[in-house]
Amino acid sequence: MKRFFCTTLTAATVLGVSHAALAQCGAMETADRADALAPDHSLALSAMSEQRSDRNAGMNIVETAVAAGQFNTLATALQAAGLVSALEGEGPFTVFAPTDEAFDALPEGTVEELLKPENRDTLRLILTYHVVAAKAKASDVLGMNTADTLSGQRVSIAVRDGTVRLNDRARVVRTDIEATNGVIHVIDSVIMPNTRDILETAADAGDFTTLAGAIRAAGLVSTLQGNGPFTVFAPTDEAFAKLPRETVESLMQTENREQLIAVLTYHVVSGRVYADQALSAGRAETVQGGTLTIRDRNGDVRINDAKVIKADIDTTNGVVHVIDTVLIPE
Numbered sequence: 001m002k003r004f005f006c007t008t009l010t011a012a013t014v015l016g017v018s019h020a021a022l023a024q025c026g027a028m029e030t031a032d033r034a035d036a037l038a039p040d041h042s043l044a045l046s047a048m049s050e051q052r053s054d055r056n057a058g059m060n061i062v063e064t065a066v067a068a069g070q071f072n073t074l075a076t077a078l079q080a081a082g083l084v085s086a087l088e089g090e091g092p093f094t095v096f097a098p099t100d101e102a103f104d105a106l107p108e109g110t111v112e113e114l115l116k117p118e119n120r121d122t123l124r125l126i127l128t129y130h131v132v133a134a135k136a137k138a139s140d141v142l143g144m145n146t147a148d149t150l151s152g153q154r155v156s157i158a159v160r161d162g163t164v165r166l167n168d169r170a171r172v173v174r175t176d177i178e179a180t181n182g183v184i185h186v187i188d189s190v191i192m193p194n195t196r197d198i199l200e201t202a203a204d205a206g207d208f209t210t211l212a213g214a215i216r217a218a219g220l221v222s223t224l225q226g227n228g229p230f231t232v233f234a235p236t237d238e239a240f241a242k243l244p245r246e247t248v249e250s251l252m253q254t255e256n257r258e259q260l261i262a263v264l265t266y267h268v269v270s271g272r273v274y275a276d277q278a279l280s281a282g283r284a285e286t287v288q289g290g291t292l293t294i295r296d297r298n299g300d301v302r303i304n305d306a307k308v309i310k311a312d313i314d315t316t317n318g319v320v321h322v323i324d325t326v327l328i329p330e
Helices: 011-016 019-025 039-047 061-068 072-081 100-104 110-114 117-128 198-205 209-218 237-241 245-251 254-265 275-281
Strands: 093-098 146-148 154-160 163-166 170-179 182-187 230-235 268-270 283-285 291-297 300-303 306-315 318-323
Touching: 061 072, 061 093, 061 170, 061 182, 072 093, 072 100, 072 110, 072 117, 093 170, 110 117, 198 209, 198 230, 198 306, 198 318, 209 230, 209 237, 209 245, 209 254, 230 306, 245 254, 268 283, 275 283, 275 291, 275 300, 275 306, 300 318
Parallel strands: 093 182, 230 318
Antiparallel strands: 146 154, 154 163, 163 170, 170 182, 230 268, 283 291, 291 300, 300 306, 306 318
């Protein structure tokens, strides 16, 4: 199968990967599968049959969507978010386009609220979560497990009962609507990214009370709420409980703030790095300046000696991997 996307990141990439680089590369892992049209996949491909129209000739993605007549809400949202000119650009783009009915299915008042000027950033995040910076036709989508979107966050792709689904929710109901700068696939539900940042996401999880306190004590709150993106290997409360009590208490003292900062930033990598990318690189340079070793040990992803117990938690400004041990720099 032809590769449209970056499939791995080298160690050097992980050291300084940026949001823009990820978005432009559209780093989606696409396997060269000899069985891409095995029974389940062929059923899905049949269901996602190509539908083209000569009247689309010469039109870009936005013009094609408007001409289709079933994306009025999407067109209005793109205008409100200031994304029309971007999607009229050279691209190429793949757009998973929710129909008017998909937007109508959202809770009452949601669309009206998102269209307000004060919610423009959230609207842009949601809309760019439906766009990939590459051209992927239906046959290519079938070979993907995930797609990196222009929002920075990943969307999952799977075949369920002969239907291609995004995030186990939205069904792809029509495919391969060609445009001059990409392709549109129609979906029956609006897919929602995480609209919270790293710290908000960790706070909602409830397992990072000690980490949150340490971040406050180190004065790193505003940093980790910034644009990033960052990759955070986040130790749980149980991970901190493995340390001697006096160690944690000492780190929290004002006179040891620099040492605390060093420990915390040893858990942070610049850029949005997912588990598969980290494993491929095998190492990563931390914000603290040290190097993390990343490997697979008996099916578990290990960061130095810490086990990743939950990976790839997307946030607005990065990705969180939950680990069971606090990492201590040398």
